[in-house]
Amino acid sequence: MAQPRLITGYLSALSAQLPAPVVAELADGLYETHLHYLRQGLDPDAAARAAVAEFGEPSLVIAGYAAVSPARRVARRLMATGPLVGACWVTALITGRAWAWPVQPAVFLLAGVVLLASIGLIVSAVAGPGYRSVVRAGLAGCAGVTALDAFLVVAVPLTAPAISWITSLALAASLTRLMFSARSLRWCLADAAFNLR
């Protein structure tokens, strides 16, 4: 049976943001809802209007999937733990007089840029309404934080003249976050695998 244009348009709006298996499931539900109203005696167009109204705005459905995406979960956790890890590193770098270490200023600058970009991406993944943008921003933010943690864990013990207790604490925080990032990647890959089915 040919579907009314309203239904195909609704599904197109969902397809622009959501993975194909998710849209296939929603399409099945929307067709069933349409059939339900047809059985109640509505003509096809009226039944399509009722079905679409019952489903809710596409943006609402997309925001629902964005809210449950592993990328947002990861971004939320990074946002919650970021200030603590950051505070440890700021204290460690200031008390260790990091500006006197044999490090090119460009390295500090690059690390700062990666940090700011990662924060922006994580905030966007936590607050953004679009599914695809949340997934991309969450993964990119997680990658940025992982790169920073890996850099700090490797570079600081090699560069710092001494490792204070606060530097040890900061290193432990970064190592813990690296392990979390590896686990997060597994969640995101599991979600990606679902979306390819």
Added chain:
Amino acid sequence: MRGEELKGHLDAMLLAALEGGPRHGYAVIDALRQSTGGKLDLPTGTIYPALRRLEQAGLITGSWSVVAGRRRRDYELTPAGRQALSGRRADWRDFSAMVTAALEGSPWPSPA
């Protein structure tokens, strides 16, 4: 009942709708509507992300089938989902008894 009021209870209601056996998304919504006497007032499209969340949490499991040429995802409770439903039911009974006692001035039911 409005969506805001349902928040926090939706997961338990979805688990309860799957207690009788596997159901696809629309059938879950239909079962919820019937069990609530049509008072459930949520955009149908928002139920699907909630099912996805429960699946990610390991409380339900989904499998694909093809019906009338359309892909359909059927869900069923996992053992962890049954356990969670049982816990939510007990919590709800306690909570509703407490609120009823407070609102209606009736004494808190003593354990038998």
